[in-house]
Amino acid sequence: MNYYLGVDLGGTDIKIGITGNRGDIHTKQSFPTNAESDADTLVNHFGKCIQKVIKISGIKKEDIKGVGIGSPGLVNPETGQVKYVVNIQTLNDCYLAPAIEKIIGIPVFIDNDANAMTLGEFHFGAALGYKNIIAMTVGTGIGGGLIFNGQLYRGSTFSAGELGHITIESNGIQCNCGNYGCVERYVGREGIVNRFNTYLKQKKMKSTINKFLDNGEITPKAISMAARAGDKLSNLVMKETGTYLGIALASYVNILNPEIIVIGGGIANAGDLLLKPAKKEMMKRAYPLPARKVKIVRAKLRNDAGIIGSASIAVNSLK
Ligand SMILES: [Zn+2]
Incomplete structure (x- = not known):
């Protein structure tokens, strides 16, 4: 053994x-x-x-x-x-x-x-048996890795796969990396929570978030739990988050034509709340054939x- x-x-x-x-x-x-x-x-x-x-x-x-x-x-x-x-x-x-x-x-x-x-x-999870793979973790930040023809692609300075730092808003929120409008600023933890708080303050929509707080805090987990229980504002924020993710996915699909995109990390626990609008947006934006063929799935390895x-x-x- x-x-x-x-x-x-x-x-x-x-x-x-x-x-x-x-x-x-x-x-x-x-x-x-x-x-x-x-x-x-x-x-x-x-x-x-x-x-x-x-x-x-x-x-x-x-x-x-x-x-x-x-x-x-x-x-x-x-x-x-x-x-x-x-x-x-x-x-x-x-x-x-x-x-x-x-x-x-x-x-x-x-x-x-x-x-x-x-x-x-x-080797052991959702991408087992595939050869052209994009994997991403969505949590506080967004990390990623690329496998082509069964080989990890690291890039010429070992920094390939920075999937979180693709621009989705030309004059968007400034990112820690120095760029503006990186997808990480919208789909990462802080982006989700900030957007939720902004909308809550604008009071255009009521929210039942207080029933779902995560150790007293508004977190992506609390927002997705509230969304599942039918909270409208939480649903709106998760849908927007998925849409932002979908914009990035369309670029990955057009450039790399992967067979599968595996999405893990804490925010991926929102499941279809995130992935459904993401796939819809990706389908709208990417070339039809690679977009139809690519599988977008949650990571299998969890804890x-x-x-x-x-x-x-x-x-x-x-x-
Ligand atoms: Zn960035």
């Missing part, structure tokens, strides 16, 4: 899990990242955490064929170097994959978390998507 180990690296937690041949989770555990430590301390800490998970799993080290690290930010998968991670800045320029490989004695591979999610869906995706980096590198 072959096993793979996935490390889902985040600014607060590092989630580590061992998966079997079918992407099933055998053992998993979370640890604090200790993001404020220096790079050497972090490398040792991560190495120890991995060794601890292997020990509690009872799996022999030789049966773990590879380790995949899904990292936020910009990484070089060829050298294993982390180039820039905003929330763990001491790791910037660190050759993380080779350093951990030296500690644990198992091949270690690294890629960014959006590519990890994409590979997870490709453990980060771990399974990260392990998939190793699966994909060793295939």
Whole structure:
């Protein structure tokens, strides 16, 4: 039996899990990242955490064929170097994959978390069996990954797949990336909540949102729950969000002609509230043949998507 180990690296937690041949989770555990430590301390800490998970799993080290690290930010998968991670800045320029490989004695591979999610869906999720794939995560921001002819496409500086930063409004809201009107500003968490609050203040429509607050807060989850219960304003906001997403999807479809677009992340939990208007808008705007052919589906990997995706980096590198 072959096993793979996935490390889902985040600014607060590092989630580590061992998966079997079918992407099933055998053992998993979370640890604090200790993001404020220096790079050497972090490398040792991560190495120890991995060794601890292997020990509690009872799996022999030789049966773990590879380790995949899904990292936020910009990484070089060829050298294993982390180039820039905003929330763990001491790791910037660190050759993380080779350093951990030296500690644990198992091949270690690294890629960014959006590519990890994409590979997870490709090997074990909704995109299994497809060759031309776009995967996107919609949450606080929008990340994405591209697979063509069964191969991950990373671009010439490893920054391909920035699906959230396609312009959908020429004079739109300014984005953290410096551009104006990026789709992320409209379909990401903040865009949805801000639009809802603006409409609520304008008082053109009443809302029952107070019954659905998420720990006292208006969140995309609260808005989609209210929409499902028939709240008109929430329905309007979700429909608009889907329409904005559809504008971006039309561009992806026209440029890349994928077989399938897999959409994951917290906001995708809205399901058809988001995807139905998105598909409708995409059909209106994209070339008819590729638009009719493309499947737009929700991601299959949910709670453990980060771990399974990260392990998939190793699966994909060793295939
Ligand atoms: Zn942007």
